[in-house]
Amino acid sequence: MDTILAAQVLLADGGSSEGGLFALALPFVVGPAVFGAIYGGIYRYYRNKDKRFGFERETDIQVGNLQAFDRRVGDKNRQRSATMSGANQDDPLQRVGRLEVR
Amino acid sequence: MQQQPGVQPPMPQPPAQQPPSAPGAQPQPPAPAEQIQDAIDEATSGDRIIDTDRGKSHGLDKCPRCGSSDVHYRIESRALVCDYCRNEWNEDNAEKAFHLDTPIQELRGDHIASGAQDVQAGDSMVTIKCQGCGAEIVVKSDETLQARCHWCRQVLSINHQIPNGAVPDAVLPFTLTREQAVEQIKTFVDSRRTFANRTFVKEFVPDNVKGVYMPYMVVDGNLHTDLRGTGEITTRTYTVQRRVGKDQTVSERYWDASVHELGRSFDVLVNDLTAGSSRQYDRTDSSAATNYILDAVQPYDTREALVFNPNYLSRFTSERRDLDIDDLDERVEDKFLTIAREKARPTIAQYDRGVRWEREGVAIRGTRWITMYVPVWLYSYYQQTSKGSYVHYIAVNGRTGKTMGSVPVSHPRIFSLACAGGAVATAAAAVVGWGVFLTQGF
Numbered sequence: 178m179d180t181i182l183a184a185q186v187l188l189a190d191g192g193s194s195e196g197g198l199f200a201l202a203l204p205f206v207v208g209p210a211v212f213g214a215i216y217g218g219i220y221r222y223y224r225n226k227d228k229r230f231g232f233e234r235e236t237d238i239q240v241g242n243l244q245a246f247d248r249r250v251g252d253k254n255r256q257r258s259a260t261m262s263g264a265n266q267d268d269p270l271q272r273v274g275r276l277e278v279r
Numbered sequence: 280m281q282q283q284p285g286v287q288p289p290m291p292q293p294p295a296q297q298p299p300s301a302p303g304a305q306p307q308p309p310a311p312a313e314q315i316q317d318a319i320d321e322a323t324s325g326d327r328i329i330d331t332d333r334g335k336s337h338g339l340d341k342c343p344r345c346g347s348s349d350v351h352y353r354i355e356s357r358a359l360v361c362d363y364c365r366n367e368w369n370e371d372n373a374e375k376a377f378h379l380d381t382p383i384q385e386l387r388g389d390h391i392a393s394g395a396q397d398v399q400a401g402d403s404m405v406t407i408k409c410q411g412c413g414a415e416i417v418v419k420s421d422e423t424l425q426a427r428c429h430w431c432r433q434v435l436s437i438n439h440q441i442p443n444g445a446v447p448d449a450v451l452p453f454t455l456t457r458e459q460a461v462e463q464i465k466t467f468v469d470s471r472r473t474f475a476n477r478t479f480v481k482e483f484v485p486d487n488v489k490g491v492y493m494p495y496m497v498v499d500g501n502l503h504t505d506l507r508g509t510g511e512i513t514t515r516t517y518t519v520q521r522r523v524g525k526d527q528t529v530s531e532r533y534w535d536a537s538v539h540e541l542g543r544s545f546d547v548l549v550n551d552l553t554a555g556s557s558r559q560y561d562r563t564d565s566s567a568a569t570n571y572i573l574d575a576v577q578p579y580d581t582r583e584a585l586v587f588n589p590n591y592l593s594r595f596t597s598e599r600r601d602l603d604i605d606d607l608d609e610r611v612e613d614k615f616l617t618i619a620r621e622k623a624r625p626t627i628a629q630y631d632r633g634v635r636w637e638r639e640g641v642a643i644r645g646t647r648w649i650t651m652y653v654p655v656w657l658y659s660y661y662q663q664t665s666k667g668s669y670v671h672y673i674a675v676n677g678r679t680g681k682t683m684g685s686v687p688v689s690h691p692r693i694f695s696l697a698c699a700g701g702a703v704a705t706a707a708a709a710v711v712g713w714g715v716f717l718t719q720g721f
Contacts, residue, residue, distance in 0.1 A: 208705030264633025
C-alpha cells in the first residue's frame with residue numbers, strides 16, 4: 178500500500194498527461210512488485226541465505242592512534258539526490274582498490 | 280619483546296667469534312642504529328611456534344583419581360566425568376595455559392600454535408600400543424581420535440598432535456544439552472511449516488540432531504590500517520518550482536554539497552577473529568549444502584576454550600581441519616579490512632551525503648593463530664532434487680543456543696500466495712490509477 182500511496186503523491190504532483198498515462202500503467206507495476214516482494218520475502222525467511230555472522234561488529238576489537246585528514250576540494254550544486262553517488266560507507270564487505278600501507 | 284613461556288622464538292644464534300685484534304689494528308666502528316633496528320625486526324618478524332602439545336604419548340588417558348580410561352564429557356556437569364568413580368574435572372583454560380592473553384599490541388610477526396601448522400597429506404592410520412595389555416591398535420585418525428583395545432577393553436586416545444589437522448590446540452565444550460537443541464530446532468521449523476516443502480515436513484525428525492565439533496582458526500591481529508575516499512556534506516537544500524504546462528508547476532528539491540577528500544589511518548587490535556577451517560563446510564561454497572548456516576550461528580565465547588583433550592570428543596563427532604593458514608590468510612586479511620571500514624564509520628559522521636571509500640590497505644604487524652573445535656548441534660536434511668541431493672542444515676550454537684537454518688520451500692505454495700497478493704495489489708492499484716486518470720485526464 179505504501180507503493181500506491183507514493184504513486185498517488187507523485188501523480189498528484191505531476192498533474193500532466195504523463196501522469197494520467199502512468200496512472201493507467203500503475204496496476205501493471207504494482208502487481209508484479211507485490212508478487213516479487215511476497216515471493217522473495219518468504220523464500221528469504223525460510224532459506225536465510227542473507228544471514229551471516231557480523232564479525233566486524235561482534236569481534237572484540239580495539240582501535241587507537243587515529244590520524245585523519247579532511248580536505249575540501251570542490252562543490253556540487255543542484256544535486257537531485259540526498260546521498261552522493263557510489264557511497265559505500267555502509268557496506269564494509271565491499272572491497273575497493275588496495276593501498277600499500279607500511 | 281618479552282619472551283613468553285610456551286613460545287619458541289627462533290633459535291638464537293651464538294655471537295660470531297671475533298678474531299683477536301691484531302696489535303695496531305683499527306677498532307671497528309659501532310653498527311649504525313638502522314642495522315641494529317633491522318636485526319631486531321628480522322629477529323622478531325619470523326614465524327614463531329607456540330607449543331600447545333600436551334606432551335603425552337598416545338594410549339591411555341586416565342582419570343586422575345581412579346585410573347580408568349572410560350571418560351566422557353557430561354554437558355550437565357560441564358566437565359569430564361569418569362564412568363567408574365564419577366570424578367569430574369576439566370582441562371585448563373587454553374588462553375592462560377598457552378599464554379595467549381599477552382597484549383596484542385606487542386605481537387610482531389606470525390605466532391602459530393603447533394596445532395595450526397600446515398596439514399600434511401599422508402597416512403592417517405596411527406598405531407597405538409596399549410599400555411594395558413601390549414596389543415597394537417590401529418586408529419584411523421581421520422575419523423576418530425579414540426579406539427577401544429579389543430583385548431583388554433581400555434580406551435586408547437591420540438594424545439599428542441599429529442600433522443593431519445585432526446588434533447586442535449583447544450576445544451570449546453558443549454554447554455547446551457541435546458534436549459535444548461532439539462527444542463530450538465523444533466521451534467525454528469514450527470515457525471516455517473506453512474510454506475515448507477511437503478516431503479520435508481513429513482520427514483522432519485528433530486531428534487536426528489548430532490553434536491559436531493567444527494574446526495576454526497582463531498586469529499589475533501595487531502594491525503595498522505589506512506583508508507582514503509571522497510565524502511560530501513550538504514551545504515544547502517532548496518525547492519524549485521518548475522513550470523510543466525501552461526498553468527501547472529511541479530516542485531523539485533535540490534541539494535548543494537561540498538566535496539571533500541578524506542583519509543583515516545589508525546591502529547586496530549583484533550582479538551579472537553574466527554575463520555572456518557573445513558573445506559567441506561566452507562562458508563563461501565553453498566553449491567552442495569547450506570554452509571552459510573554454520574557461519575551464522577556464531578559467535579562463540581572462544582576465551583573459555585580449554586586445552587584439547589580427546590575425551591571431550593567422546594560421544595560427539597568432529598570435523599577434521601583441512602585448510603591451512605595459507606588457504607585462509609587472504610580471507611582473514613579481507614576480514615581485517617572489513618573491520619577497519621566498520622571502525623572508521625564513527626569518524627565520518629559529518630559526511631551526511633555519504634562517503635565513497637576508494638582505497639584501503641592494512642599493514643599486519645603481528646598475528647597469532649590457534650585452532651579450536653567449537654560445538655554445534657547440527658540437523659541435516661538431504662533434499663532430493665532433479666540435479667541430485669542438496670543438504671539443508673539447521674544449526675544450533677552449542678554454547679549460546681543461537682539457531683539458524685535452511686528449510687526447503689514449497690514453490691507452488693509460495694507462488695499461490697504471491698499470485699493472490701499480486702492480484703489484490705493489482706486490483707487496488709487499478710482502482711487508484713483509474714481514479715487518478717479520471718481526475719487528471721490526458
